[in-house]
Amino acid sequence: xxxxLKLGNKEEGFAxxxxxxxxxxxxxxxxxxxxxNERDVLLVVFRKTLHYEKxxxxxxxxxxxxxxxxxxxxxxxxxLERLENKGLIEITRSxxxxxxxxxxxxxxxxxxxxxxxxxxxxxxxxxxxGFTIEYE
Numbered sequence: 001x002x003x004x005l006k007l008g009n010k011e012e013g014f015a016x017x018x019x020x021x022x023x024x025x026x027x028x029x030x031x032x033x034x035x036x037n038e039r040d041v042l043l044v045v046f047r048k049t050l051h052y053e054k055x056x057x058x059x060x061x062x063x064x065x066x067x068x069x070x071x072x073x074x075x076x077x078x079x080l081e082r083l084e085n086k087g088l089i090e091i092t093r094s095x096x097x098x099x100x101x102x103x104x105x106x107x108x109x110x111x112x113x114x115x116x117x118x119x120x121x122x123x124x125x126x127x128x129x130g131f132t133i134e135y136e
Contacts, residue, residue: 005055007115013135014135015134016136018134020126025050028114029042038083041064041069042089045109046110050110056107057107058105059108060106089108090109091107
């Protein structure tokens with residue numbers, strides 16, 4: 001089954017991302033200069049999004065805190081702020097103020113900056129090693 005994930009533009013075409021791209025993203029997250037909480041949160045967002053062929057996903061703060069990463073809600077908020085400030089994650093927050101309700105969801109995604117960084121590395125490695133990049 002071909003990936004639903006595509007990156008690029010109209011002029012050059014949209015490259016269909018493969019499992020190698022995902023493995024490079026995982027490697028980038030593991031090798032980044034992040035503290036444990038930051039890395040764990042990014043890994044959960046990666047799994048809930050790119051791993052499952054989605055650009056973004058709605059995740060409750062309650063679930064992310066308790067089940068996803070296992071840190072307090074306050075520590076999670078600080079961690080998310082750090083990840084946003086580093087340009088690694090984008091969050092569209094639900095409206096209505098802070099809540100620990102498991103029924104309130106924020107939209108999480110890996111940042112365009114991080115997606116592009118890994119994309120350029122992926123493209124370079126594929127070309128250097130004679131692999132073709134599938135375009136749509």
